[in-house]
Amino acid sequence: MAANSEMKKRAAETRRRLVRMHKTGSHFGSAMSIADILTVLYFRVLRIGSPDDPGRDRFLLSKGHAASCWYATLVARGFAPPEVLEDYLADGSSLYGHPVRNGLPGIEASTGALGHGLPIGAGMALAARNDGKGYRVFVLMGDGETQEGSVWEGAMLASRLKLDNLTAIIDANNFQGFDCVENIQPISSFRPRWEAFGWAVREVDGHDHERLEEVLASVPFETGKPSLVVARTVKGKGVGDMEGKFESHYLSVPRDKIETYCREIDRAAGEEER
């Protein structure tokens, strides 16, 4: 229970940081939906002693438009000081709206053009296996992102190579550029397609820290197969004005709402604890 309480506090801290970072720019909802996944990954699952340890687990944020949440999580993990977040989207900063490799310690790859992360992750997983290294590779994608053909090129290759040190996570918040994912392309059942491509699949509530940890800690789900975690999430999770709203893909946080939203996040974390 104590562990769970720590996750709640960490995730709430990250969400508060996101509220403050998103005074400008878009993709607030996309970042909020993955706050729990990243918190559990970085505090419970990924084996990263330091960001330059050659034996560290690798994480790639293939849905690069949620970069702010990656930055805030790396700060929470202690890989960069909190002040760096004030540079988010600022002139002359390396904290772009989409992450650039080494923009902060722990940013493993430049992403933001969708559909690039899985093939890169497959290459990293292949290198790890060939080199006899025990590190694992995790790639987080958006649900709409899986409409990109290169995702399926990577999916085919990873299963053929039996890369069971590779785990993909889909942040299934069910929204993309124009509408619900399901209304653009009816793909969001995910499981049958990915199983047909040779992956072992589990589904989980992407905001349930205990379940996320349980599932992510049990990879590979099957020896000889890459693992897919379908994390069902709510876009904009944590701020009622934004939750489950398509517009949160584009909106920034109004300045006069910052404190209200932060209190709402704190209250939810506190209440759940009790």
Place this chain on the structure above:
Amino acid sequence: MRQGFIRTVMDLAAEREDVYLVTADTGFTILERFRERYPDRYLNVGIAEAAMVGVAAGLALSGKRVFCYTIVPFATMRCFEQIRVDLCYQKLPVALVGVGQGLTYGTAGATHHAIEDIAVMRALPGMTVICPGDALETARAVRASLELDGPCYIRIGKSGEPPVHESEDFEFEIGKGCLLRPGRGLALIATSNMVEPALRVAEALAAAGEDPAVVSMHTVKPLDRGLLEELSRTCPLLATMEEHSLIGGLGSAVAEAVVDGNLPVKVVRFGIPDTYAPVAGSQDYLRELLGFSPAHVAARLKEELVEQ
């Protein structure tokens, strides 16, 4: 040239454990020896060029030196955004090897012709573009590419290309053109599979009393601007020759250097006009049809030299 490539990659793989070869299911009869000898470092991703480049990026991020091999249009354009973001933006030292320069696959049709590749690869920040003139330059380029700390594109031919160097004993450095024939008055600057025709043009002009210089400009980016400046002191006429669109290739690069350097020369560019090959044909037939065969070039340059 493919033999020059694979022989060199085999040597490099023997010397270094970090050398990988990745193909998108081309290279039949060429790559097998690598697959047999180094099965763990050989990967056929299938007909999936985006995955080819993405996996190469992942391997490079893990410290590997990767050669990606497939036919030019698929190596450069099918997966252009992966090249742009995964390789160039991240400054990863991956070598893309494109087979079939220019109209090498003449009868296959324009789907397989390489006429825009130099232009699009040259536009990418940090990309080195190397178009060897023969198998010897190919071997040297492949070896030298391992010294680069960013991505490169190596444009090669298939097989049977005549040599442009008399022996293996020549200086080769990425970014430095090879002066194959010294001369005065006119310099022929050629790249890739037009270097050998350029030597023939030079012979024809020499027979008519001219003394043309010939350069294999194997590196189109970064261009050897120093060499162009040097040539401009004795050669008021520069002619570029490339089996590539006249938009964005060697001729464009030379014209840019001439303008930027304010060089006192006239530039005449020979290459493929802004069109896809309208009919099937052998490489020689299409060069003739599209107006840049050695005979065309020699005739036009004779006129230019009279005017000078």
